[in-house]
Amino acid sequence: MPQRTDSAPTSGTFHPLDQISLGKIVQIRERLMKTQAEGKPVFRFESGDPSFAPAAHVTEALVAAAYAGRTHYIPNNGIPELRKALAEKVVRKNGLEGVKPADIFVTNGAMHALFVVFGSLLQPGDEVIIPDPMWTEVAENIRLAGGVPVGVGLRADRGYDYDATDIAAAITPRTRAIFVNTPHNPTGAVLGASSLSAILAVAHQHSLWVVSDEAYEDVVFAPATHLSIGALARDNERVVSIFSFSKSHAMSGLRTGYVVTRAPVLHDRIPKLLRCTINGVNSLAQWAALAAVTGSDEASLTMRDAYRVRRDIMLRALEGIPGLRAFTPAGTFFLWVETDSSVYQRLEVADAAALSDSLAADGIGSAPGDAFGPRSADALRFSFSCDTRMVREGSVKLREALL
Numbered sequence: 001m002p003q004r005t006d007s008a009p010t011s012g013t014f015h016p017l018d019q020i021s022l023g024k025i026v027q028i029r030e031r032l033m034k035t036q037a038e039g040k041p042v043f044r045f046e047s048g049d050p051s052f053a054p055a056a057h058v059t060e061a062l063v064a065a066a067y068a069g070r071t072h073y074i075p076n077n078g079i080p081e082l083r084k085a086l087a088e089k090v091v092r093k094n095g096l097e098g099v100k101p102a103d104i105f106v107t108n109g110a111m112h113a114l115f116v117v118f119g120s121l122l123q124p125g126d127e128v129i130i131p132d133p134m135w136t137e138v139a140e141n142i143r144l145a146g147g148v149p150v151g152v153g154l155r156a157d158r159g160y161d162y163d164a165t166d167i168a169a170a171i172t173p174r175t176r177a178i179f180v181n182t183p184h185n186p187t188g189a190v191l192g193a194s195s196l197s198a199i200l201a202v203a204h205q206h207s208l209w210v211v212s213d214e215a216y217e218d219v220v221f222a223p224a225t226h227l228s229i230g231a232l233a234r235d236n237e238r239v240v241s242i243f244s245f246s247k248s249h250a251m252s253g254l255r256t257g258y259v260v261t262r263a264p265v266l267h268d269r270i271p272k273l274l275r276c277t278i279n280g281v282n283s284l285a286q287w288a289a290l291a292a293v294t295g296s297d298e299a300s301l302t303m304r305d306a307y308r309v310r311r312d313i314m315l316r317a318l319e320g321i322p323g324l325r326a327f328t329p330a331g332t333f334f335l336w337v338e339t340d341s342s343v344y345q346r347l348e349v350a351d352a353a354a355l356s357d358s359l360a361a362d363g364i365g366s367a368p369g370d371a372f373g374p375r376s377a378d379a380l381r382f383s384f385s386c387d388t389r390m391v392r393e394g395s396v397k398l399r400e401a402l403l
Helices: 024-037 056-067 079-093 107-122 136-144 164-170 195-207 265-276 283-292 297-318 340-345 354-362 388-403
Strands: 103-107 127-131 147-154 174-183 209-213 241-245 257-260 325-326 332-337 379-383
Touching: 024 354, 056 136, 056 257, 079 103, 079 241, 079 257, 079 283, 079 332, 103 107, 107 174, 107 209, 107 241, 107 257, 127 136, 147 164, 147 325, 164 195, 174 265, 174 297, 174 379, 195 325, 209 332, 297 388, 340 354, 354 379, 354 388
Parallel strands: 127 147, 127 174, 174 209, 209 241
Antiparallel strands: 103 257, 241 257, 325 332, 332 379
């Protein structure tokens, strides 16, 4: 059955932030960074920050903008040059028909885009169907908007496909939207045309919105390909697409993402949240983003190929370890590993969360499965976004720790 993942404080005065967690991944990251500061070796498999620098032409554009004095207030929805380039990109690359610059809203990364979209769509108590497992901040941003995340379980024996039949079973009179994430964090599953079309059919039948997070659109390994759900939509005004420069262009610290929507109601509401939260994304970052989207994509392809090498190194390291079942990701830079009681007994830990703690004590990062949803307690996520040498050396240590 679908599972609602909302919770309420047990005591004291209620505040919306009381139901938001700081996040287990953040806690593990802080622990590893402290260990690293003490001069001890660590292997940063817990979080997804690309090890690469932005392409040279991107950095050059940022510096040139600074020297040109482009450091003042900019248009609330994004500089016109970037919005025009992004509209052309999503038409050409993503197949989103009819998108104009006015349909683009530049945000402070994809996380901020989620905050803005859910804040613009939801009324208190509205439900949003999400995959389970799912990147934690999706549910948190739904809660911040007053909504209720409703998890639909993904199964290993189905390749973690987001099944339209399961989604339909989760719909209630309070359902407002279906959230889609492909490539999927944390499993690395990539949805094909049949799955996306089936989801659209359910959304159309029930007059629901579809919010599509496509932050990993360029981290996809052949033969898999990325397909934007908006390209398949008959009514694309009800499909909201979210993209980011963080993964595609190694610009995570420059905090630049964007929302694509043709819906008049969102054209009215989103600028209000942009003004009241950031009053415009960092101007220099926007000029860097313009260079990224209009320049060569050679650096993105090089990163993708390196991620595939790292993926295969980590997969080989985990092969044949009793009690572990690693899923081969078709995209992202995450490896999702299901665990069972036999590995807990063998390693003398209570559960996957305790196993993650034990690995962190040895300087090996991971993210426990329950950080991604209540159905995923028996799993770990490892990131191979750190440099290839760290992945190679850390994978040896990881195998030793798990045997």
